[in-house]
């Protein structure tokens with residue numbers, strides 16, 4: 001006999017599947033999941049308190065960063081009311097927060113996900129209880145598998161890598177940005193493979209990194225290297241297939257040139273389907289493992305920060321944003337602290 005949780009899960013998943021295949025697409029299903037998770041109280045924040053600031057370079061209005069003041073984000077470190085394991089429930093993988101068998105008791109049956117299959121791999125889409133942008137989803141593998149990737153994009157057995165899945169998901173989610181934060185590069189749960197997807201904010205859909213990389217056009221096999229940005233960025237644009245092929249070939253060379261320092265490196269991928277013509281944009285930012293939290297910073301630097309939107313949750317920082325003490329150059333310096341050169345000098 002199915003438990004109450006499993007019955008509710010299957011009913012919800014059947015309803016969401018009907019929305020997805022009935023023309024709503026993945027976005028339609030995820031929007032319905034979001035509404036469900038707001039009703040059950042799992043999503044703690046409707047982003048009503050969020051203020052966003054666009055900070056322009058004083059001489060060049062094409063250059064900007066964004067700051068987000070999001071006071072509820074400070075609450076996420078309070079454990080989000082994780083329940084202890086009740087009698088009769090097994091703790092799996094040391095209580096990993098992304099294993100479904102743990103989530104059902106940790107969140108007292110309130111958190112539900114949507115089953116998404118990408119190629120050979122099963123994923124669950126979970127809503128983030130403290131979102132950074134309108135619809136903030138964590139897509140995690142159904143199996144407990146490490147977030148480490150060892151800079152390998154072509155598996156020896158020909159199996160698709162996580163990046164193929166990340167790009168395939170992005171291709172189904174226009175209007176979203178997706179990111180993968182490597183271990184030591186902002187990954188909050190390094191033990192379990194996961195991606196973030198966030199819906200673009202309606203008022204400011206373009207992120208500073210995208211503006212900075214806008215003029216670049218993909219020249220085939222190579223990558224575009226962005227120089228006018230505080231961190232080193234490689235960019236690819238094209239169809240999902242073209243992008244995956246180009247980044248895989250490029251990454252093999254990158255890995256070789258960086259072989260002497262590879263153990264110290266990690267990285268972030270950012271992806272979106274931003275059209276026209278079903279075109280994927282993929283960004284890779286190399287990172288130094290020892291420098292996930294930039295010196296003098298309070299938060300982890302992950303995909304959203306690298307897109308140029310830095311999140312603050314301390315009221316003191318809001319004051320500094322209001323009075324202009326945190327400006328374009330402050331955020332440029334903030335990001336520059338995690339700069340890692342693309343190649344060894």
Ligand SMILES: [Zn+2]
Pocket residue numbers: 093096097098099143144145191192
């Ligand atoms: Zn897990």
